[in-house]
Amino acid sequence: MSKEFWTTVDRYLCATLIPADPVLDATLADSTAAGLPAINVAPNQGRMLHLIARIAGARRILEIGTLGGYSAIWLARALPADGRLVTLELSPTHAAVAQRNLARAGLDGRVEVLVGPATESLAALAAGPAAPFDLVFIDADKPGYPAYFTAALRLTRPGGVIIVDNTVRTGLVADPLCTDANVLGVRKLYELIAAEPRVTATTVQTVGSKGHDGFTLIRVE
Ligand code: SAH
Ligand code: DHB
Ligand code: MG
Numbered sequence: 273m274s275k276e277f278w279t280t281v282d283r284y285l286c287a288t289l290i291p292a293d294p295v296l297d298a299t300l301a302d303s304t305a306a307g308l309p310a311i312n313v314a315p316n317q318g319r320m321l322h323l324i325a326r327i328a329g330a331r332r333i334l335e336i337g338t339l340g341g342y343s344a345i346w347l348a349r350a351l352p353a354d355g356r357l358v359t360l361e362l363s364p365t366h367a368a369v370a371q372r373n374l375a376r377a378g379l380d381g382r383v384e385v386l387v388g389p390a391t392e393s394l395a396a397l398a399a400g401p402a403a404p405f406d407l408v409f410i411d412a413d414k415p416g417y418p419a420y421f422t423a424a425l426r427l428t429r430p431g432g433v434i435i436v437d438n439t440v441r442t443g444l445v446a447d448p449l450c451t452d453a454n455v456l457g458v459r460k461l462y463e464l465i466a467a468e469p470r471v472t473a474t475t476v477q478t479v480g481s482k483g484h485d486g487f488t489l490i491r492v493e
Contacts, residue, residue, distance in 0.1 A: 275483050282480040286315045296345060299373040303340030306369045312339055313411075313437065314481050318346035321409060321435065324489075325350035328433050330406035334397070335359035336390050336420050337412030337437075341370030341377075347409060348379045357383045358402050360390040360412065390416060394423035404429040411437040414454035417461040425470065428492045436461065440477050440486030465490065 296315070304310065313321065325333060325347055331354070333347050338361035348357045357379075361367040367387045374380045384402075386393040390412050397403050408424040410417060417436065424434050439445065444455045445462070465473045465488070473490040 273479070275479075275481075278479040278483075279481040282314060282316060290315050290319055295377045296342065298376060299340060299342050299345060302373060303342065303369055306340070306365070308340050308366060308369060312342035313346070316480070317437075317478070317482070317487075318343055322346045322350045324433060324435065325407050328407055330433070331355045332402065332405045332407075333357040334402075334405040334408045334424070334427060336394075336408070336410045336424075337361070338370045338385055339366055341373040341383075341385075343409065343411065344370065344374065344383060344385075345377045345379060347407075348374070348377075348383050351382055355382060356402065358386060358397065358405075359383060360386050360388075360393045362387075362389055362412070391419055391423070394420070394427070397427060398423070403427045404432070406432050408432070408434045409437070410434065413457075414438060414441075415457040417457045418464055421461050421464055425468070425492065430492055432492045434471075434490040434492065436488040436490070438485050439475050439488040440484065442484045443477075461488075469493075 321343060331352060335344055338344055338359040344357060344359045364387050367385045370385055374383050405428050408428055410420045428434060439458050441455055444450045445458050465471060470493050471490050472493060473488055475486050475488040477486040
């Protein structure tokens with residue numbers, strides 16, 4: 273089994289289940305043209321985020337890690353007309369690409385892109401009117417995950433959902449000898465989750481066009 277094979281299966285699944293979407297295609301094309309890395313979620317993962325948001329009835333969503341706005345579009349499309357998504361991005365370049373993509377998707381009125389280090393934006397959100405959130409999607413720098421989880425917990429209402437991307441990392445997360453800073457960030461996240469009585473969490477491993485990874489699904493009790 274290889275990433276090439278998983279990608280072939282992903283192509284079949286996406287072609288079968290996910291209608292053609294010129295707005296999302298243009299989002300990825302413009303992101304690539306602007307030099308952004310292709311580390312957005314896959315279409316079937318984006319749709320999973322969209323479905324979880326709808327199943328949860330989310331009206332206020334927070335995303336940490338915007339890139340070109342691809343996952344933000346999936347999530348924002350799950351919102352009712354008066355819903356709001358706030359998405360945090362360190363890079364002004366990435367944020368500008370995302371703004372254009374969100375405008376083309378007709379979502380710029382519903383989505384706010386906050387530029388700067390996520391820890392600073394999260395501190396500002398705690399004092400502002402945007403919180404509490406019904407759903408938080410954590411997908412920025414992995415060493416920051418422990419801090420983002422702690423902040424997300426504070427900003428999410430009881431019964432709300434936190435989803436964390438990239439929490440398996442080709443299985444390295446289960447290797448206690450691994451010293452990669454990204455893996456250490458995810459392992460620290462697991463320690464926080466395990467010690468936190470206010471959450472119920474699970475992680476599901478995934479294979480597909482993005483390789484072998486996984487996502488963590490958390491309910492705030
Ligand atoms: N959620 C996106 C992918 C995000 S990639 C999607 O699936 O479409 C991770 C993003 O996090 C990158 O754009 C990167 O610039 C941003 N990032 C990295 N460190 C950050 C930080 N400290 N604060 C906020 N964003 C950060
Ligand atoms: C990377 C980041 C991501 O959020 C992702 O989904 C895949 C890869 C990365 O930094 O390499
Ligand atoms: Mg990711």
